[in-house]
Amino acid sequence: MLNIYIYDGSYHGLLTSCFDAWKDKDIYSIRTKEENKDVNLLEKVVYIETDNEKAERIIKWVGKEACYEVQRKLYRVFLTEHPERGMYIFRYLKLLNQLGRNVENHLYNDDVRNINKLSRMHASETHRLYGFVRFEVIGNNILYARIEPDFNQLEVIAPYFADRYNGHLWIIHDLTRNMAAIFNGSQYIITEYNGNMLDNESKTEISFQKMWVEYLDALTIKERLNLDLQKQKVPLKTRKHLTEFMFKSKN
Amino acid sequence: MPNNDLLRKLNILGAAAKYDASCASSGVERRGSSKQGAMGNSVACGICHSFTQDGRCVSLLKVLQSNDCVYDCKYCVNRRTNDVERATFMPREIAMLTYEFYRRNYIEGLFLSSAVILSPDNTMEIMYETLRLLRQEFCFYGYIHVKAIPGADPLLIERAGRLADRMSVNIELPSEASLTRLAPQKKKRSIFSSMRYISGRIEEDKSGKFLLRDNLPAPLGETMPTSYGTGSSNKRTFVPGGQSTQLIIGATDDTDHDILTLTENLYNKMQLKRVYYSAYVPAVKDPSLPSLAEPPLLREHRLYQADWLLRFYGFRSSELLNERNPNLNLKYDPKCDWAVRNLDLFPVEVNKADYDTLLRVPGIGTISARKIVSARKVGSLGFEELKKMGVVLKRAQYFITCRGKMMPHIKFDPKFIDANLSLDKRAIPIFSNYEQLSLLDYINGGDSLC
Structure with missing residues (x-):
């Protein structure tokens, strides 16, 4: 029998599944309901009810057995929304149980590589967003930005922008996931957020966008033109919401 | 509300700043302030916000206060006798632009340089006023890199340095002979005495010997601001992000050996954080300048690689080059x-x-x-x-x-x-010398590269 564990899509749900499946030798997959499309005859489905206490026990245990960094890594892997993330995390936890802190040295072990690779991909997108989120000033001094990241990033970038624009109002809208982080100047919430792409065409806003775009042109050393390098640094898929690449087509 | 005049100035003074290679916003970790109206923070590894068509990272709003220069350095586009359009920013204009760009997350902060307007002192005072407005009135906690104008009164450098995260003096020409030939009004003495003042102050700060001398007279009629450093650089009162400089490559016949030896001394004796190399772009014509078909980009690249070996790989310059073998191998x-x-x-x-x-x-x-x-x-x-x-x-x-x-x-x-x-035939490897962080290092939580 192949056992498939279905959780509610939350991180705590995923960790509860790991907890409940810990001794299961026939575990085959840990999935969300949406990810569980076709079930064949050999598969047995187990529905997991999220238990925060169990999840917190695992998180604490990871911190004690390994370190805070590993806690962060596993959480980032969850945020990648990779279809195999459930089993990747499960197998890493088993390995951590077996090897203790040493697990981090097993750099050529496939389970360790999967976790390292996905968390690294997630972290580099986070870092890129720190620089590539573009706000427009709309309405009454509200900063509004659209993003379409590969991975779920709102949880990790919201605290950064809350610190940076402390006391200011901002909304970061993830168009892919129909979610937004909304900051009231001191606290942020992450919530579902549909449609309503707030647009602002105030003259002041447009003139600042124009200045930014022209400034970047002025800053280019024509004798060193290297569009390949630029493309490597700013991949085409990331340009959609960058003022400097979209301004001319928009206006 | 911005207007056309501001746009014109930004175009001129942005373009005039483009030959400065440095754009790093690294070296200072500072959380945002909870002060009313305050804005900004700083991340030790630095953040790139955009890349221009030449593939260079843009992290800071890099502008000159003015390009109206009294000097006549032969290699420089802003030399007095060159026929270019001149402009000068008012301090408030730069402060406002920095604030507005920062608010939209275009930049990490400001990189302020300038031509010498009337005198080094006069220039430094105006630049200081820009920084003061930005820090005090706009309550800006983002990154500031400011140029020290060689020959300016140390007191003015002191004031600006207390508001800035990083300070730099560009050496530009790697030897005294080159300096005499191409920039007769710049003196090696004044360049190095400004650098020494900065490195001396950083050392005092680090060793905790320095106390704010708040009884200094304030030439701009303002009281002395206290340090903006918080967090890990809390006790630093003066350029917590350290000092950097720049050398022009290929405008003179200085060898890589000369350049790398100078670099090594700057790292070891002046404790510089970074030395930048800028391939000479023939922007002006002069009989004393070489006529290059193209800027020596590969040579610049090799120098950056050698620089990395000095800073992170435990090499000494004498292991890489010597008198008999004075230039880096372009082949690999x-x-x-x-x-x-x-x-x-x-x-x-x-x-x-x-x-x-x-x-x-x-x-x-x-x-x-x-x-x-x-x-x-x-x-x-x-x-x-x-x-x-x-x-x-x-x-x-x-x-x-x-x-x-x-x-x-x-x-x-x-x-x-x-x-x-x-x-390996890649003439110019796709590798940006201006990248300020190694992402992997950042993710692994290792030390920042610049």
């Missing part, structure tokens, strides 16, 4: 070049060599070396394991053994190695 990178000349030190056994030895293997960087040291604690490493760990063997394969064996089909023979290394 300086570490390969060194390794080929020192084959008696190779091959090294990956499972035994210590970290410093691994770092000297071509193709193995700080990240790979760390991985190797960590992974071999739990098992012996073969070539397959190295590949799985993401250690790139393209160059390393000629210089290492795993469990006593070379990689199959690799001959440990100088001619074979040289021929194979030279096959």
